[in-house]
Amino acid sequence: MKLDYRLTVLVGLGFMTVSAFWSLYDFVIPMIMLKAFGFGDTMAGVVMSLDNVLALFMLPLFGMLSDNTNTRIGRRMPYILGGTVMAVVSMLIIPYAVIANKQGLFIGALALALLSMSFYRSPAVALMPDVTPKPLRSKGNAVINLMGAVGGIMVLGMVALLAPDKDNINYWPLFLGTAFVMVVGVIILKLTVDEPGEVIRMRHNSAALGIDVKEAEHDDTLVTHEKLPKEYKKSLGFILLSVALWYMGYNAVTTAFSKYAMVSLDMKESQSASILMVASIAAIISFIPVGILSSQIGRKKMIIVGVVVLATVFATSAFYTGFNPMLFVSFALAGIAWAAINVNSLPMVLEMSKGANIGRYTGYYYTASMAAQVITPIVSGALLEHLGYHTLMPYGALFVGLAFLTMMRVRHGDSKPIIGTSRLEIFDVAD
Template identity: 90%
Template sequence: MTPKPLRSKGNAVINLMGAVGGIMVLGMVALLAPDKANINYWPLFLGTAGVMVVGVIILKLTVNEPAEVIKMRHNSATLGIDVEEAEHDDTLVTHERLPKEYRKSLIFILLSVALWFMGYNAVTSAFSKYAMVSLNMQESQSASILMVASIAAIISFIPVGILSSRIGRKKMILVGVVVLATVFGTSAFYTGFNPLLFVSFALAGIAWAAINVNSLPMVLEMSKGANIGRYTGYYYTASMAAQVITPIISGALLEHLGYHTLMPYGALFVGLAFLTMMMVNHGDSKPIIGPSKLELFDVAD
């Protein structure tokens, strides 16, 4: 339902609300499972299920997706965006093949998604053990560092979405990739706890927000409106496959070579994503400078 030029902002809101959902779960754990030695998981399962059911009911009652999509297509057409879709409101599926240059960009951005998820997921999943084994840190210290990264990402989602609409998605992603690879690479030189780790991982959180907010919209930019579900599937296939593969590879390295390989591993895969992103030439949005006709999407509601 969101017009293409505004999808980075829209994805920022999605990520923010996902973070709010995570905070809600933490609150439910604190309220429904105060006794960590003898946890009854049924209230947590039922509470989570209840929240999801309420969400679906609200979605059904308040959002008329087909009507909103048609309205979005006509508003987009007034700006010269996907004009042909506004003329075929009843089109649900199209099997039109992407032009060769677009297919190349799609393949390389999906490779990029897989690579940076391989690096980021490996580091965040094993950081607590890495901090204890390689840095002689307490578990509470490593948890605090990861929390700082999460908070920094949450704070950054909306500003990153706004900035991406102005300077372009690809540039924001490349900046995020460089910062994230640098953070992981330099973190390999720490030999013990250092307060600078909080700064490093705050930057990592901001960098991850810059990457995550823009990657899905870049994939969807290459789709037709009727195929948006299919392209969303491509994106999540790449990201989820990476998160299945990387624990196996990184885990083998940690087990057989040692935990000192974790940060270089993360930096390597995120760095490789920079190279593949440089091959992506489609999926960006044109910068929006100053007042824009896109305001009509706001007044149309």
């Protein structure tokens, strides 16, 4: 059985729009707070954690709501379309508020944009496993993450070309460009993907191969509240704890890197954006190979390799005292490592789900990641403000390193082999 790459790429357009927004948010919002409104690092950390506070409650909620939604256009599509419209309208108020120096309007528009993104993030991610059989979800997630990286790199490219200089606070071009990417991506998704039809096709293909046969039957036969066995619950808990830990480290670095580069390394915004763009390019190149390799050696092993490499990159990056070309190499390795982690972590969680509760388990995954991202901007921001910017990279290395210990306790979540119709088919991995 082979992954339908065309369908997966089109489904990935939803996640591409999500990643485009977050790339803009992570890079530009800290600079706006510093340059336009003079926020301190601790206060900026509090603001940057607002999206994660919302996500703690909203992502599981909308994941479960979409599980139980039944419309002519599908379970996930209404949330993707509605959330995108709300997000684009609200985010375009932000650059106006900055230029008009209206801090209250800036915070209000930002909160509305974050709420809108929470509305459709879980449904956008859940659409891939909805249309992809379980054994192929690491490969599918590789494609989805590749599409997310494409969205991120488009925005970082715009930042490198259009970012205002040190004293300029006109961010209109960046917000308009990002809004364009989001609108076009979702329109193409809606016009090319028949969600209900693709879900039915996936269930019948799975049944033909002896995978989740019950999911090929009618929706009303599916059980959405089955309890996991104790040993599976333990593995799920350690997976989610691992997710929280590596996001504690990774999010701290990516959120504060633009300020870190300017203050500690005396770099321009365009230079720091280029370094992050290299990390995204490296991730894009590695997503598909990582997905294929994961299906052969296992998801857990790939995650552990990624965790070790990412922690090492953050630890060694602490020794840079100014701009150094080796930063591009370090962050390229970080991009590859993050790909190895991201491609496999969500599929490990979803491996324990049923077709009817994919949205809920997607919500569990994002609850873990967002809980970490509620805490880490505040804690790391306080360290930056009170101890110095030299704490950022060791902080990232510490928490990513702790994830190594928790992942070693995970015993379930690797993909099960596909039952082929012949011995030769079992070895058909060259998609």
